[in-house]
Amino acid sequence: xxxxxxxxxxxxxxxxxxxxxxxxxxxxxxxxxxxxxxxxxxxxxxxxxxxxxxxxxxxxxxxxxxxxxxxxxxxxxxxxxxxxxxxxxxxxxxxxxxxxxxxxxxxxxxxxxxxxxxxxxxxxxxxxxxxxxxxxxxxxxxxxxxxxxxxxxxxxxxxxxxxxxxxxxxxxxxxxxxxxx
Numbered sequence: 001x002x003x004x005x006x007x008x009x010x011x012x013x014x015x016x017x018x019x020x021x022x023x024x025x026x027x028x029x030x031x032x033x034x035x036x037x038x039x040x041x042x043x044x045x046x047x048x049x050x051x052x053x054x055x056x057x058x059x060x061x062x063x064x065x066x067x068x069x070x071x072x073x074x075x076x077x078x079x080x081x082x083x084x085x086x087x088x089x090x091x092x093x094x095x096x097x098x099x100x101x102x103x104x105x106x107x108x109x110x111x112x113x114x115x116x117x118x119x120x121x122x123x124x125x126x127x128x129x130x131x132x133x134x135x136x137x138x139x140x141x142x143x144x145x146x147x148x149x150x151x152x153x154x155x156x157x158x159x160x161x162x163x164x165x166x167x168x169x170x171x172x173x174x175x176x177x178x179x180x181x
Contacts, residue, residue, distance in 0.1 A: 001112065001113030001114060001138075001140070002111075002113055002127075002135055002138070003135065003138055004135055004137065004138060005134065006134070006135050007133055007134055007135075008038075008127075008134070008135060009030065009111040009112070010029075010030050011107055011108045011111060012030075013027060013028060013102065013103050013105070013107050013108050014027055014028075014080045014101070014102040014104075015028040015099045015101055015102060016081075016084055016087075016099070016100050016102050017097070017098070017099045017100065018087075018097070019088050022084065023079075023080035023081055023083075023084060023102070028073070030133060033071045035131045036069055036071050036131055037068065037069055037070035037071070037130060038070065038073055038127075038128075038129040038133075039058075039070055039071070039072050039073065039126070039127070039128055039129075039156065040073045040075060040101075040126070040127045040129060041054070041074055041075065041125065041127075041147070042074075042076060042112075042123065042124065042125045042126075043055065043074070043076050043122070043124060044076065044116070044119070044124065044143050045076060045078060045121055046076055046082050046083060046086040047089075050124075050144065050145075051076070052092065052093055053146055054147055055074060055093060055096050056092045056096065057147075057148075058072055058074070058096070058098075058149045058152075059095060059096035059097070059098070060149075061149050062096075062097065064153055065153065068153075068156055068157065070128075070156055071098070073101060074098060074100045074101065075103055075108070075109075076101075076102075076103065076121070076122060077103050077104055077106055077120075077121050078104060079102050079104045080102035083100045083102055109122040112125065112127070114140065119143060121143070123140050123141065124140065124142070124146070125139070125141075126139045128155060128156055136159050137156075137159060139152075157171040161175055163175035163176070164176035164177075164178075
């Protein structure tokens with residue numbers, strides 16, 4: 001599995017966004033959103049139970065991520081057509097207005113090393129990637145435990161300070177200062 005300090009691998013994969021049109025071969029790549037922070041989060045499968053709670057949770061914070069010059073990118077190993085059908089079936093998912101990678105070939109999931117060997121789907125993986133495409137934070141949950149998008153935002157805030165941030169630090173809190181010798 002790729003980890004902190006690793007470069008996001010080169011990739012070009014299908015992507016789906018919105019509910020207005022059938023997928024027509026749109027793609028996203030490692031060079032999309034150059035110069036921006038990226039929050040890439042994978043869920044195991046569309047049309048499941050825990051996944052929509054996470055997607056909606058991230059969607060509700062989309063503006064907060066944008067305020068920090070970060071883009072949300074969701075992903076699973078389903079197809080763009082399955083993504084579209086799922087969005088159309090649920091108004092909360094339809095409102096999740098950010099790109100969803102359709103990594104049904106597992107191109108990126110395999111490169112990241114986040115595929116469950118028994119289920120052959122991606123784990124609940126979250127990557128915070130800096131503007132230079134270097135991974136700065138990784139969390140992986142098993143297939144049955146959802147994430148906390150607010151914690152992802154908190155970690156992004158801490159990373160963007162480029163300072164020493166103590167346990168439970170939140171934006172606006174004091175960072176640690178080393179005593180002068």
